[in-house]
Amino acid sequence: xxxxxxxxxxxxxxxxxxxxxxxxxxxxxxxxxxxxxxxxxxxxxxxxxxxxxxxxxxxxxxxxxxxxxxxxxxxxxxxxxxxxxxxxxxxxxxxxxxxxxxxxxxxxxxxxx
Amino acid sequence: xxxxxxxxxxxxxxxxxxxxxxxxxxxxxxxxxxxxxxxxxxxxxxxxxxxxxxxxxxxxxxxxxxxxxxxxxxxxxxxxxxxxxxxxxxxxxxxxxxxxxxxxxxxxxxxxxx
Numbered sequence: 001x002x003x004x005x006x007x008x009x010x011x012x013x014x015x016x017x018x019x020x021x022x023x024x025x026x027x028x029x030x031x032x033x034x035x036x037x038x039x040x041x042x043x044x045x046x047x048x049x050x051x052x053x054x055x056x057x058x059x060x061x062x063x064x065x066x067x068x069x070x071x072x073x074x075x076x077x078x079x080x081x082x083x084x085x086x087x088x089x090x091x092x093x094x095x096x097x098x099x100x101x102x103x104x105x106x107x108x109x110x111x112x113x
Numbered sequence: 114x115x116x117x118x119x120x121x122x123x124x125x126x127x128x129x130x131x132x133x134x135x136x137x138x139x140x141x142x143x144x145x146x147x148x149x150x151x152x153x154x155x156x157x158x159x160x161x162x163x164x165x166x167x168x169x170x171x172x173x174x175x176x177x178x179x180x181x182x183x184x185x186x187x188x189x190x191x192x193x194x195x196x197x198x199x200x201x202x203x204x205x206x207x208x209x210x211x212x213x214x215x216x217x218x219x220x221x222x223x224x225x226x227x
Contacts, residue, residue, distance in 0.1 A: 035217070040219055042117075042202060042217045043157070043202060043220075045215060045216070045217075059216070090157070092156070099145045101159035102147075104149075104158070105156050106155055107156055
């Protein structure tokens with residue numbers, strides 16, 4: 001089954017404790033991206049990757065890191081999480097980027113205390 | 114600065130009637146637009162898209178209209194069904210920039226009453 005898998009689904013952590021949210025897709029998509037969803041703000045793009053080893057900032061990259069060492073995986077790293085990073089995070093992939101529909105994972109609910 | 118705006122946070126319609134969800138944008142360079150639907154506890158799913166060379170695209174009960182001069186697009190659902198109750202996001206991108214940036218609106222929660 002074609003899918004985007006993110007883990008974990010729920011995560012509660014404390015300020016400053018490094019964490020990684022994993023994202024994997026099995027559709028051989030070139031493009032992958034991370035979003036955060038906050039009430040009243042919709043979905044905001046954090047980082048995206050057009051291909052392996054190619055990543056770029058979205059609209060809200062501060063406090064996040066990503067890497068794209070293989071085509072299928074695109075982990076999101078929070079080196080020193082803060083409470084304002086409490087949010088619902090979605091990973092997505094698509095065949096070619098801006099003009100092809102995104103396939104989203106089911107989300108990761110992160111709480112930073 | 115919100116480049117893509119969905120000014121109605123919520124909309125309620127009766128089953129069988131038309132649902133119209135609106136989206137405005139400010140960047141005239143946007144040339145590709147998409148609508149996504151999101152159910153609780155799931156990721157958004159792609160619904161329909163439109164390129165700026167068109168002013169209408171239809172897929173079954175769903176039609177998207179694009180008015181470039183007004184920088185406005187709308188999603189029409191006819192007839193609306195209770196299963197359409199979800200959050201709807203519009204999104205826009207600028208193909209000429211050759212980046213992967215995709216800008217989403219804030220979302221509109223649609224409730225279709227039986």
